[in-house]
Amino acid sequence: MKDYNAFVEELNVEPFAKESLSGLRFAVKDVLDVKGITASAGNPDWLRTHSPAKSHAPVVQRLLENGATLVGTTITDELMYSLNGENIHYGTPVNPKDHQRIPGGSSSGSAVAVAAKLVDFALGTDTAGSVRIPAAYCGLYGFRPTHNFLSIEGVIPLAPSFDTVGWMTCDTKTLLKVGEVLLQEESSAQAFTRVMVDKDAWALADEESKQALSPVLTTIENCFTQRESIEIADEGLVTWMNAFRTLQGIEVWKSHGEWIETVKPHFGPDIAARFEWASTLKEDESATEQQLKERIQNRLEKLLGDDGLLIIPTVPGKAPLVNMSGEEIEKRRSETIQLSSIAGLAGLPQVTIPVADVEGVPIGLSVIAGPKQDLRLLRWMDQHCDLWEK
Amino acid sequence: MKDYNAFVEELNVEPFAKESLSGLRFAVKDVLDVKGITASAGNPDWLRTHSPAKSHAPVVQRLLENGATLVGTTITDELMYSLNGENIHYGTPVNPKDHQRIPGGSSSGSAVAVAAKLVDFALGTDTAGSVRIPAAYCGLYGFRPTHNFLSIEGVIPLAPSFDTVGWMTCDTKTLLKVGEVLLQEESSAQAFTRVMVDKDAWALADEESKQALSPVLTTIENCFTQRESIEIADEGLVTWMNAFRTLQGIEVWKSHGEWIETVKPHFGPDIAARFEWASTLKEDESATEQQLKERIQNRLEKLLGDDGLLIIPTVPGKAPLVNMSGEEIEKRRSETIQLSSIAGLAGLPQVTIPVADVEGVPIGLSVIAGPKQDLRLLRWMDQHCDLWEK
Known part of the structure; x- marks a missing residue:
């Protein structure tokens, strides 16, 4: 593989019409x-035991109808069940910002294709952070929409209650443009008037990241008259993360357990261990986690409304070096999911913004809005990009 | 990939019964x-645009019913349209007898899996020599059956008028055993009584190969009272080869032209050039070649009957070094097809036998029999193996 090992396959699917996305090249x-x-889902056994798609996924179809050219499919972590971006079968896409560091995953190839400027934008999927995290690690804008707001038809599932299709770009204009094609307009208010910063989330960022992000955070806060420092998780973000992982794991095994038991696919060791764990979970013992999820949804919906924004760091720090030890992987995964499970459990739209770097390695700042405020969030980001772009 | 890069995928398909092949492991x-x-046919675009098989190919099914265990699928040259055994997508299986030399193809992975003793036998396909040539280059027994004598259902076609399924082993016993399961008994005569040696075919072998093969050739000839040195090709073997390549090319494009034009697959340069050439051939201009093929079939059927054997070198010399120049590839391909087109055009069974080596690199001697004398040919070989096995 060449070109930063971003692609599984290079294609040339011409758009169906000249529209607002004409001239833009994308990968999925x-x-x-x-x-x-x-589609391989990053695993050769999946590829060999599944059939070619009879039609484009609706989201791909819509992009082609609106003028964009599809130029390839991109590498993913196996069955999307990792946040690292490493793949033992297809290789690890090379993070263009630092070749020694992981690109993040599972939408690793999509992030790398955009960061290496091989495409103008790329689609990924985001269940536990699979668009937001590689976007942050590769220095990109990345968007995860409101859950169920955008069709996931024609997309291999991971955990349907959390699965979303998102996208990544190098600039705010393109991120918004794609949103204008894919997202419905459902918002009412004229402007976001309140900004909130979650203390627990910020406590997860390492010192160098906090220092790098804080000037932009302050600049953004200063745009709002109503500013608040809050603690969204009475139960603690560790409890949120554990609930997220359990609920996700139950659905993961529902989605893929039968295939795994039949085909006995060859997985990388960390993926195999995670599926093994998912197989032990019991849906009828997850009432507590299910109730917590509903409580979080109600709480955040009320908190954000249609005029509030919540700001958190996207990731705890810069992208780890490739070939981390098992312990480092697990520590980072745990901290990362504490951050990403906020929008994940609440089903809210989140945009990650490449506002800073630590010694040249990018990190990301995230803005979360209320449900279905997706387009307004993207417009706000585009209008305020001079706050972080120098 | 490990294990000499023979396998595309390792499997463990248990046999359906305890039968004569119990305890034998095979690859396809x-x-x-x-x-x-x-199946990939050695090309990732083929893999991604085709569906999983709904059932085993009859020949695979029959082996499983007769006790053999299927342990993997093996690398092939792209769309079987090469005799080298090199594949730019999946890599070149490593010839266990000499890592510097090509394994031969297109059943390259099958030959390497057997030669490296990863399996007891392996299935290949043979249109222009794709079982016989890698068997010779890897020092194996290899068998191509009478055309249309063994089902090619469930096998990706190359040129159906020439396509066969064959197999390779390290020993005569296993070669025969597989034949007894797969082949029907249709022969009548009690023994082969006549042996023929084709002068033109022997003229194609290089000096060192002729010297290495000649003691065994003489030993075999001495078993027969009726021995003859003949010239089977009045038209010259070059004319035979050209007719073979034209007729094959016409069918190759019929088999795959539409797919190639639709999918525009990424091929290695030599494969791409060969398909490009095949696309220029015209069936209605091939009457001469078609008539020659029929003449050859009649001539060889009469010549061999059910009691005659024809002996030729399998290949012109030992396996070439990997990464040959384009000219060397073409010269070797031309000489090789002159030899392999004899049984190819006539649709006859041929067994290649690893009787000798040149400085440690194996070469093969081939025995061709009359139509449907397959099982008798394999039994003759098994009974006479002390003539070449020391």
Whole structure:
């Protein structure tokens, strides 16, 4: 593989019409249906035991109808069940910002294709952070929409209650443009008037990241008259993370357990261990986690309304070096999911913004809005980009 | 990939019964249907645009019913349209007899899996020599049956008028055993009584090969009272080869032209050039070649009957070094097809026998019999193996 090892396959699917996305080239994570092609989900056994797609996934179809050219499918972590971006079968896409560091995953190839400027934008999927995290590690804008706001038809599932299709770009204009094509307008208010900063989330960022992010955080806060420092998780973010992982794991095994038991696929060791763990979970013992999820949804919906924004760091720090030890991987995964499970459990839209770097390695600042405020959030970001772009 | 890079995928398909092949492990070229698996034909675009097999190819099914265990699918040259055994997508299987030399193809992975003793036998396909040539280059027994004598259902086609399924082993016993399971008994005569040696074919072997093969050739000839040195090709073997390549090329494009034009697959340069050439051939201009083929079939059927054997060198010399120049590849391909087109055009069974080596690099001696004398040919070989095995 060449070109930063971002692509599984290079394609040239011409757009169906000249529209607002004309001239833009995009790639899709190798879990979205592209007519005539079998998606691999990052695993050769999946590829060989599944059939080519009979049509494009609706989200891909819509981009082609609106003028964008599809130029390839991109590498993903196996069955999307990792946040690192490493793949023992297809290789690890190379983080263009620092070749020694992981690109983040599971939408690793999509992030790398954008960061290496091989495409103008790329689609990924985001269940536990799989768009937001590689976007942050590769220095990109990345967007995860409100859950169920955008069709996930024709997309290999991971955990449907959390699965979303998101996208990544190098600039705010393109991020918004894609949103204007894909997202429905459902918002009412004229402006966001309140900004909130969650203390627990910020406590997860390492010192160098906090220092790097704080000037922009202050600049953004200063745009709002109503500013608040809050603690969203009475139960603690560790409890949120554990609930997220349990609920996700139950659905993961529902989605793929039967295939795994039948085909006995060859997985990388960390992926195999995670599926093994998921297989032990029991849905009828998850009432507490399910109730917590509903409580979080109600609490955050009330808190944000249609005029509030919540700001958190996207990731605890810069991208780790490739070939981390098992312990380091687990520590980072745990901290990362504490941050990403906020929008994950609440089903809220989140945009990550490449506002700073630590010794040249990018980190990301995230803004979360209320449900279905997706387009307004993207417009706010585009209008305020001079706050962080020098 | 490990293990000499023979396998595309390792499997463990248990046999359906305890029978004559119990305890034997086999692999199949990645062009035969294995239930639930998509064959790649050595090309990732093929893999992604085709569906998993709904059932095993009959020949695979029969082996499983007779006690053999299927342990993997093996690398092939792209769309079987090469005799080298090199593959730019999946890598070149390593010839266990000499790592510097090509394994031969297109059943390259099957030959290497057997030669490295990773399996007891392996299935390949043979249109222009794709079982016989890698068997010779890897020092194996290899068998191509009478055309149309063994089902090619569930096998990706190359040129159906020439396509066969064959197999390779390290020993005569296993070669015969597989034949007894797969082949029907249709022969009548009690023994082969006549041996023929074709002068033109022997003229194609290089000096060192002729010297290495000649003691065994003489020993075999001395078993027969009726011995003859003949010239089977009035038209010259070059004319035969050209007719073979034209007729094959016409069918190759019929088999795959539409797919190639639709999918625009990424091929290695030599494969791409060969398909490009095949696309220029015209069936209605091939009457001369078609008539020659029929003449050859009649001539060889009469010549061999059910009691005659024809002996030729399998290949012109030992396996070439990997990464040959384009000119060397073309010269070797031309000489090789002159030899392999004899049984190819006539549709006859041929067994290649690893009787000798040149400085440690194996070469093969071939015995061709009359139509449907397959099982008798394999039994003759097994009974006479002390003539060449020391």
